[in-house]
Amino acid sequence: MKISVVGTGYVGLVTGTCFAETGNYVTCIDINRGKVDSLRSGKIPIYEPGLEEVVLEARGVNLFFSTEIDKNIAEADIIFVSVNTPTKTFGQGAGRAADLQYWEKTARQILDNSDSPKIIVEKSTVPVRTAVAMERILNSNSKGLSFDVISNPEFLAEGTAIQDLEKPDRVLIGGRETPSGQKAIQSLVDVYAHWVPRERILTTNLWSSELSKLTANAFLAQRISSINAIANLCEKTEADINEVAHAIGTDSRIGPNFLRASVGFGGSCFRKDILNLVYLCDFYGLPEVARYWEQVIKMNEFQEANFVSKMVTAMFNTVAGKRIALFGAAFKAHTSDIRESPALAVCRELVGERAQVVLSDPHALENARQDLGATAEQVIFEPDPYTAAREAHAIAILTEWPQFAELDYQAIYDEMVHPAFIFDGRNILDHRALFETGFNVYAIGKPPLTSFAS
Numbered sequence: 001m002k003i004s005v006v007g008t009g010y011v012g013l014v015t016g017t018c019f020a021e022t023g024n025y026v027t028c029i030d031i032n033r034g035k036v037d038s039l040r041s042g043k044i045p046i047y048e049p050g051l052e053e054v055v056l057e058a059r060g061v062n063l064f065f066s067t068e069i070d071k072n073i074a075e076a077d078i079i080f081v082s083v084n085t086p087t088k089t090f091g092q093g094a095g096r097a098a099d100l101q102y103w104e105k106t107a108r109q110i111l112d113n114s115d116s117p118k119i120i121v122e123k124s125t126v127p128v129r130t131a132v133a134m135e136r137i138l139n140s141n142s143k144g145l146s147f148d149v150i151s152n153p154e155f156l157a158e159g160t161a162i163q164d165l166e167k168p169d170r171v172l173i174g175g176r177e178t179p180s181g182q183k184a185i186q187s188l189v190d191v192y193a194h195w196v197p198r199e200r201i202l203t204t205n206l207w208s209s210e211l212s213k214l215t216a217n218a219f220l221a222q223r224i225s226s227i228n229a230i231a232n233l234c235e236k237t238e239a240d241i242n243e244v245a246h247a248i249g250t251d252s253r254i255g256p257n258f259l260r261a262s263v264g265f266g267g268s269c270f271r272k273d274i275l276n277l278v279y280l281c282d283f284y285g286l287p288e289v290a291r292y293w294e295q296v297i298k299m300n301e302f303q304e305a306n307f308v309s310k311m312v313t314a315m316f317n318t319v320a321g322k323r324i325a326l327f328g329a330a331f332k333a334h335t336s337d338i339r340e341s342p343a344l345a346v347c348r349e350l351v352g353e354r355a356q357v358v359l360s361d362p363h364a365l366e367n368a369r370q371d372l373g374a375t376a377e378q379v380i381f382e383p384d385p386y387t388a389a390r391e392a393h394a395i396a397i398l399t400e401w402p403q404f405a406e407l408d409y410q411a412i413y414d415e416m417v418h419p420a421f422i423f424d425g426r427n428i429l430d431h432r433a434l435f436e437t438g439f440n441v442y443a444i445g446k447p448p449l450t451s452f453a454s
């Protein structure tokens with residue numbers, strides 16, 4: 001198959017590479033020339049474990065990078081569209097609806113540059129019924145061409161993207177129930193069947209497929225907000241959230257995954273996709289359903305803000321002028337992505353409290369610096385966590401990088417200002433051992449371990 005992937009971000013790059021790895025001839029297209037030039041010269045613009053090796057193996061053999069949408073569209077059998085679909089910041093639905101301008105522009109470019117029928121695959125996460133608009137734009141041509149739009153949402157998670165694609169729980173393909181829609185579905189099933197067992201390739205109607213993607217993200221985020229809600233109650237009642245999560249997770253109907261209490265969920269999609277779901281529910285006259293999902297986001301905002309409040313309260317109600325080391329900038333471990341990272345929300349709040357913030361992360365510092373904008377001038381960026389913590393009053397763990405659990409906390413404690421505080425926003429440390437070292441320890445959903453008389 002000749003495949004074009006329009007939009008070479010996280011999803012486009014990783015899925016395009018996977019299609020090349022499985023024997024297709026793939027061109028990944030992007031409007032960002034810098035990104036394309038860097039990929040052409042073998043530099044991978046994102047940190048994703050295992051990605052560099054596979055890109056470098058296929059690059060120039062059957063994986064190509066280009067800014068030229070016109071030429072590459074004309075030659076492709078299947079076009080995957082994986083452009084960004086961020087939350088709208090203007091006009092109707094601002095702050096909630098998906099901004100589909102990049103998607104629509106791509107549809108028009110495809111139309112302008114096609115002289116044969118094409119299969120267009122929605123890889124980006126889009127609102128349910130987006131395919132109708134795309135079909136109308138594409139099939140409005142005077143060239144007599146017909147286009148099939150099918151939905152194939154992506155479920156990969158950053159940090160595990162390669163394994164998620166190589167061994168997906170399922171691949172979802174939705175299309176029209178017409179003969180040509182079914183034929184388009186079958187073409188895509190054939191692409192995946194090279195490495196995905198047939199029983200894991202689910203086919204549905206277009207709308208079920210589009211809506212399943214938003215629903216999957218909403219359910220995942222809802223579990224995190226649910227466990228975080230209970231973590232707050234644990235902190236008031238001396239229950240331990242890890243014990244509660246384990247106890248409920250062993251119920252096979254609930255299951256153990258996505259029950260890690262934390263400072264909050266981040267990433268480019270959970271917030272945006274739930275906001276979009278909320279917008280859709282309101283749009284379709286279902287305000288009660290909209291408010292139900294909205295609460296998942298409100299709980300997450302509370303979790304981030306409450307983490308900072310707990311820090312300030314514990315540190316004698318002021319952090320002004322105090323050096324605080326933040327371990328982690330990425331929104332989760334094993335990625336350089338900082339989009340919607342709770343670590344940066346905490347960083348901004350602490351800068352607002354006039355703390356002297358030192359940010360440490362193994363892969364995300366440069367992205368963090370850019371994202372923080374003017375605030376970055378008031379932040380120290382320090383890759384070495386030992387240096388970051390030297391002479392600090394407190395450490396906060398904000399990303400679950402495994403290396404943060406392996407540090408020599410006795411050595412760190414010795415060089416900190418005392419009383420020394422540690423706030424574990426990811427529950428990855430040995431809290432009892434830290435307390436015995438001398439730290440005042442505050443974790444999520446657990447009673448604090450402090451040397452202060454209450």
Ligand code: NAD
Binds near residue numbers: 032123269
């Ligand atoms: P991204 O911002 O990393 O990448 C999008 C790319 O599209 C950018 O490089 C941008 O320059 C390019 N682009 C925009 N308009 C273009 C055009 N007209 N022609 C060519 N290129 C164009 O975004 P992402 O994280 O890869 O997400 C893309 C979509 O996939 C979103 O809808 C997102 O919700 C969804 N998604 C993301 C993930 C994830 O883990 N990041 C997982 C599943 C689904």
Ligand code: UGA
Binds near residue numbers: 224264270
């Ligand atoms: C998520 C979904 O897991 C993917 O299936 C989906 O394709 C993707 O969004 C998307 O549509 O973009 P991702 O955001 O990359 O993937 O990462 P997750 O592993 O889901 O983590 C999201 C956030 O939740 C992170 O900040 C993580 O630290 C946090 N989290 C996760 C918790 O706080 N607790 C948990 O138990 C799990």
